[in-house]
Amino acid sequence: MASPLQSSLLCFIGGGNMAAAIIGGLVSKGIDKHHVTVSEPWDVNRDKIAATGVRTTTSNVEASQNADLVLLAVKPQVAKTVCQELAGAWAQRDSLPLVVSIAAGITLDSLRDWSKLADGRTPHIVRVMPNTPALVGEGASGLFAGGDVSDAEKELVTALLASVSKATEWVDKEELIDVVTGLSGSGPAYFFAIVEHLISSATSLGMPQEQATRLAKQTCFGAGKMLVESSDEPAQLRKNVTSPNGTTDAALKSFDAANFKGIVDGAVKAATNRGEELGRTLGK
Numbered sequence: 001m002a003s004p005l006q007s008s009l010l011c012f013i014g015g016g017n018m019a020a021a022i023i024g025g026l027v028s029k030g031i032d033k034h035h036v037t038v039s040e041p042w043d044v045n046r047d048k049i050a051a052t053g054v055r056t057t058t059s060n061v062e063a064s065q066n067a068d069l070v071l072l073a074v075k076p077q078v079a080k081t082v083c084q085e086l087a088g089a090w091a092q093r094d095s096l097p098l099v100v101s102i103a104a105g106i107t108l109d110s111l112r113d114w115s116k117l118a119d120g121r122t123p124h125i126v127r128v129m130p131n132t133p134a135l136v137g138e139g140a141s142g143l144f145a146g147g148d149v150s151d152a153e154k155e156l157v158t159a160l161l162a163s164v165s166k167a168t169e170w171v172d173k174e175e176l177i178d179v180v181t182g183l184s185g186s187g188p189a190y191f192f193a194i195v196e197h198l199i200s201s202a203t204s205l206g207m208p209q210e211q212a213t214r215l216a217k218q219t220c221f222g223a224g225k226m227l228v229e230s231s232d233e234p235a236q237l238r239k240n241v242t243s244p245n246g247t248t249d250a251a252l253k254s255f256d257a258a259n260f261k262g263i264v265d266g267a268v269k270a271a272t273n274r275g276e277e278l279g280r281t282l283g284k
């Protein structure tokens, strides 16, 4: 566990899929469970989080009261209400917690506006786009900080995300967080969709589903491991599988004929644009 995290009190607002992935990753890395409080209204999700051993509550105000870092893990549509509720409760605090938002699309401008206290103070805010493989310590996260965020605060957020992510990339323009969303935030779902299709293809060609599932999962796991462990670029790894005029060549030509590159481009752009649209339509 990286050092700035050991002494910090962490609060998660929302204990759904993404919060559960990060918390599960933190717990398996040995974080002090007494340092983590999660506020979650739905008992089913709250019980799942409580089973990891961290503290849970239904009150956002109570959860955030003494926190050094408050991570907003609610849906983008709920971010405004939550920020306003928290800002209203922090009037008596001498120092405000660092706020980390993982809400897709919601801009720093909106978050600052909604989190402004009646006395004019605004918490420092970092936007992060993580992904669910954080649960197994294999996350990929993009981060962007406003100009008021200190190096020590960046170090704390980096330590938090690095403890559950293998790639922790600070981007230098806020718009790039939407691109991170289209690439790695949503990316695990693209990958799972491909695996689903691989399994159904093999099943339709006569293979029992369970056997096809085992082969598809291990193929993707093995290929993923090669991607991160090999010094070869992805294109070279692809070429290494592709014998001239062989079976892979036939499959890749079928991809090309269906405009595979265009399909992937379209998907990443759709997710990126949807992030921008969420920010624009839900923002201030």
Ligand SMILES: NC(=O)C1=CN([C@@H]2O[C@H](COP(=O)(O)OP(=O)(O)OC[C@H]3O[C@@H](n4cnc5c(N)ncnc54)[C@H](OP(=O)(O)O)[C@@H]3O)[C@@H](O)[C@H]2O)C=CC1
Pocket (backbone or CB within 6 Å): 013, 014, 015, 016, 017, 018, 019, 039, 040, 041, 042, 045, 060, 072, 073, 074, 075, 076, 078, 081, 082, 102, 103, 104, 129, 130, 131, 132, 185, 186
């Ligand atoms: N899932 C993913 O892969 C990723 C998600 N994100 C971002 O993370 C955020 C959460 O997504 P995800 O975890 O998938 O969503 P979930 O719906 O699984 O989790 C959100 C949780 O917040 C709870 N909630 C609703 N209202 C409040 C409130 N007022 N105060 C506290 N908690 C509340 C919800 O409870 P209830 O169900 O009762 O409404 C729910 O359990 C989103 O903004 C998303 O953009 C970012 C990267 C990846």
Ligand SMILES: O=C(O)[C@@H]1CCC=N1
Pocket (backbone or CB within 6 Å): 104, 181, 185, 186
């Ligand atoms: O689908 C979504 O909107 C969220 C953001 C990235 C992954 N899941």
